Amino acid sequence: MEIIARMNVGGPATQVSGLLEGLDTKEFDHRLYTGYVDGHEGDHLRLHDVEARVHRVPGLGRSVRPGDDYRALFRLIGIMRSFRPHIVHTRTTKAGALGRLAAHLAGVDSARVHVFHGHLLHGYFSPVKRELYVRSERLLASMSDRLVTVGSRVRDELLQARIGRPSQYVVIPPGVRLGPVPDRQAARATLGLPPDAPVVAYVGRLTQVKRPDRFLAVARLVAGNIPGCHFVVCGGGDLERRVAQGVEPVRDSFHLLGWRKDVETVYAAADVVLLTSDNEGTPLTLVEAGMAGTPVVSTRVGSVAEIVREGHTGLLSTTDPGELAAHTIRLLSDPDLARRMGESARDWTRDEFGVERLVSDTENLYRSLCGTSGRRLAVKESSR
Numbered sequence: 001m002e003i004i005a006r007m008n009v010g011g012p013a014t015q016v017s018g019l020l021e022g023l024d025t026k027e028f029d030h031r032l033y034t035g036y037v038d039g040h041e042g043d044h045l046r047l048h049d050v051e052a053r054v055h056r057v058p059g060l061g062r063s064v065r066p067g068d069d070y071r072a073l074f075r076l077i078g079i080m081r082s083f084r085p086h087i088v089h090t091r092t093t094k095a096g097a098l099g100r101l102a103a104h105l106a107g108v109d110s111a112r113v114h115v116f117h118g119h120l121l122h123g124y125f126s127p128v129k130r131e132l133y134v135r136s137e138r139l140l141a142s143m144s145d146r147l148v149t150v151g152s153r154v155r156d157e158l159l160q161a162r163i164g165r166p167s168q169y170v171v172i173p174p175g176v177r178l179g180p181v182p183d184r185q186a187a188r189a190t191l192g193l194p195p196d197a198p199v200v201a202y203v204g205r206l207t208q209v210k211r212p213d214r215f216l217a218v219a220r221l222v223a224g225n226i227p228g229c230h231f232v233v234c235g236g237g238d239l240e241r242r243v244a245q246g247v248e249p250v251r252d253s254f255h256l257l258g259w260r261k262d263v264e265t266v267y268a269a270a271d272v273v274l275l276t277s278d279n280e281g282t283p284l285t286l287v288e289a290g291m292a293g294t295p296v297v298s299t300r301v302g303s304v305a306e307i308v309r310e311g312h313t314g315l316l317s318t319t320d321p322g323e324l325a326a327h328t329i330r331l332l333s334d335p336d337l338a339r340r341m342g343e344s345a346r347d348w349t350r351d352e353f354g355v356e357r358l359v360s361d362t363e364n365l366y367r368s369l370c371g372t373s374g375r376r377l378a379v380k381e382s383s384r
Contacts, residue, residue: 001085001110003033003076003099005092006061007054009042009235009259010205011150011174011284012091012117015358017044018175020053022359028366033079034095035060035072041205042236042259055079060095069098076102080110086370089113097136100143111369114140115148115172118281119157119302137163145369148172150282151303170365173306174282175358176349178291179264187268191232191255198229198332201270201294203263203285204277206237213239214276214321216246221325223253226332234266235259267292271338272331276324280304286314290349295341297327307353313345 007013016032023030033055037043045054057075059068080088080102088110090099096114103112141147141164148170149155155169188195200222202215212233219231233243234257247254260266267273273289273296280302287307289296296314298304308314315327331338 001031001033001080001083001087002089003057003060003091003095005095006035006037006041007044008037008062008205009044009047011281012115013044014176014284015115015117015174016091018177018355018358019362022355023363028363031055031083031085033057033060033076035062038062047259047261060098062094064094069094073098073102073105077106080106080108084108085110087111087113087366089115091115091117093133097140100140104143111145112143113146113148113365113369114144115150116154116158116281117150119154119279134161134163137161141165141168144168146170146365148365150174151306153303153306154281172358172361172365174284174287174353175355175361176284176287176291176353177355178267178288179262181264181268181292184268187265190262190265191257191269193230193232193255193269194228198226199232199270200229200272200274200328200332201232201234201266202274202276203234203266203288204275204283206233206235206239206243208239209277209279210237211276211278211319212243213246214319214324215274216243217321218274218276218324218328219254220250221321222328222332223250225325225329229253229332230255232257232266232270234263263288264292267294270294271335272297272328274324274328275299275304276319277301278319282307287349287353290314290345291353293342293346295331295338295345297324297331299324307349309344309348313341313348 004012004016035057057072059072076098088099088103090096100112103110147164147168150173152171155171185195193199204210206212223229230253232255236259244256267289273294275285275298277299282303286296290313296308298308298316299319300316308316310316317323317327
C-alpha cells in the first residue's frame with residue numbers, strides 16, 4: 001500500500017509511476033493511494049494518463065487542514081483494515097505522518113517504510129517549524145521499520161538530526177525512464193526555438209526553494225556575454241506569474257513552456273540545463289538531462305554531487321549568480337567540452353539511475369521486510 005499526499009509533477013511522482021509500471025505484478029499487489037493536486041501545480045497523473053490506476057483519498061492533498069486530515073486518517077485506517085497490506089510505503093511529509101499513524105492505529109501487522117525525497121531540513125521551514133518537523137519525524141521514525149533516502153547526504157543529515165537509527169536506513173537513488181530523445185533541430189522546431197542560437201533550459205517547479213529568480217539573474221548575466229542566447233523555462237508553480245513578469249523586459253529571448261509531457265524535447269533542444277535551487281535531494285532534472293546527453297550547471301546543494309560528476313558530466317557552483325553564469329558561459333563558449341560532458345553524462349546516468357534499478361532495489365527491500373511469511377519477519381529479527 002503506497003501512500004503519497006499528491007502526484008504533482010516532480011521526483012516523487014516519477015518514482016511512484018516507475019514502480020506502478022515496473023513492479024512484478026505476479027509477486028506484488030501494489031496499490032497507490034493519493035489526494036488531489038493543487039490548482040497551480042502540474043498533475044503528473046493527468047499528464048501521463050495513469051489516472052485509472054489510482055485510489056483517491058479525500059483530504060490527503062498538500063494543505064494541512066485539521067478536518068480534512070482527520071477524515072483522511074480514518075479513511076486510511078479503514079482501507080488498511082480491509083486491504084491488510086504486508087507493507088505500508090509512505091512518501092512526502094503529510095502522507096508520511098498520516099500513513100504511519102494510520103498503520104499504527106489500524107492494528108494490521110504491516111511493515112512500515114517511509115521515503116525522504118529531499119533535504120527538508122533546509123530551505124522549507126522557519127526555525128520554529130523546523131524544530132516541530134524534526135520532533136515529529138523522530139516520533140514517526142519510532143513507528144517505522146525502514147527509512148529510505150534518495151541519497152547518502154540526505155540520510156546523513158537526518159541521522160545528525162537524530163531522526164531514526166542507522167540500521168533503519170536504506171539508500172535507494174531515483175530511477176528514471178526518459179522518452180525517445182529527438183535530435184537537436186527537430187526539438188527546436190517543436191519548441192519554436194532558433195535552430196542555431198545558444199539555448200539554456202530550466203526544468204522544474206517554479207517555487208521559492210528552486211529559486212527561479214536566481215535563474216533569471218543568471219540569464220541576464222549570460223545574455224550580456226552571449227549575444228542571441230535563448231532561455232527556456234519548462235514548469236509551473238506558485239511563482240509562475242512572478243517569473244512571467246520578470247522576463248517581460250527581455251521577452252523575445254525567453255520561452256515559458258509551462259508543464260510538458262515531452263521533457264526530453266526540452267533537454268534535446270538545450271545546450272545547457274541550469275539548476276539554481278537553494279536545496280535539493282537528488283533532482284531528477286539533472287538525471288534526465290544527463291540521459292538526454294545535455295551537460296548541466298547546478299548549485300552544489302543536497303545530493304546534487306551524487307548525480308553530477310564535477311568536471312565530467314557538468315559543473316557545480318555556489319549559489320552566487322555570477323559563478324553560475326560563468327560556468328554556463330564556459331559551456332556555451334566551448335561546444336567540444338559541452339559535447340564531451342554530455343556524452344559522459346549519458347553513460348553515467350543511464351547506468352546508475354535507470355528505472356529498472358529503482359524497481360529492483362524496491363523489490364529487494366519489500367522482500368527483505370516480508371520474508372516468506374509475508375509479515376514483518378526481518379524487522380522482528382533485527383530487533384532481537
